[in-house]
Amino acid sequence: MPTYTFKNNETGCIEERIMSYTKLDQFKEDNPHLKQVILHAPDTVGGHGDRVKTDDGFKEVLAKVGENHKGSHLYKKSVKEVKTEQIVKKHIDLQSKKK
Numbered sequence: 575m576p577t578y579t580f581k582n583n584e585t586g587c588i589e590e591r592i593m594s595y596t597k598l599d600q601f602k603e604d605n606p607h608l609k610q611v612i613l614h615a616p617d618t619v620g621g622h623g624d625r626v627k628t629d630d631g632f633k634e635v636l637a638k639v640g641e642n643h644k645g646s647h648l649y650k651k652s653v654k655e656v657k658t659e660q661i662v663k664k665h666i667d668l669q670s671k672k673k
Contacts, residue, residue, distance in 0.1 A: 580608040
């Protein structure tokens with residue numbers, strides 16, 4: 575059941591009451607000294623677990639961002655780039671050992 579927040583106009587205290595929505599109107603009529611207040615936005619759930627699928631259009635946008643920002647974590651290196659980096663690192667290590 576939902577929790578509703580009320581402010582007591584006589585004491586200024588904030589009170590929380592748990593009741594069904596169908597009983598809310600009657601509760602307000604029976605307690606005119608209490609005024610319903612909203613302290614924060616209700617909690618919502620956008621997705622749960624591994625059942626959330628990223629939209630293909632959004633994946634495409636992320637890929638374009640990655641292509642234009644090579645230092646970004648969104649950038650995916652090609653196999654050729656990875657192999658080239660490995661070879662360059664290998665030769666740098668060999669050259670530094672010779673000195």
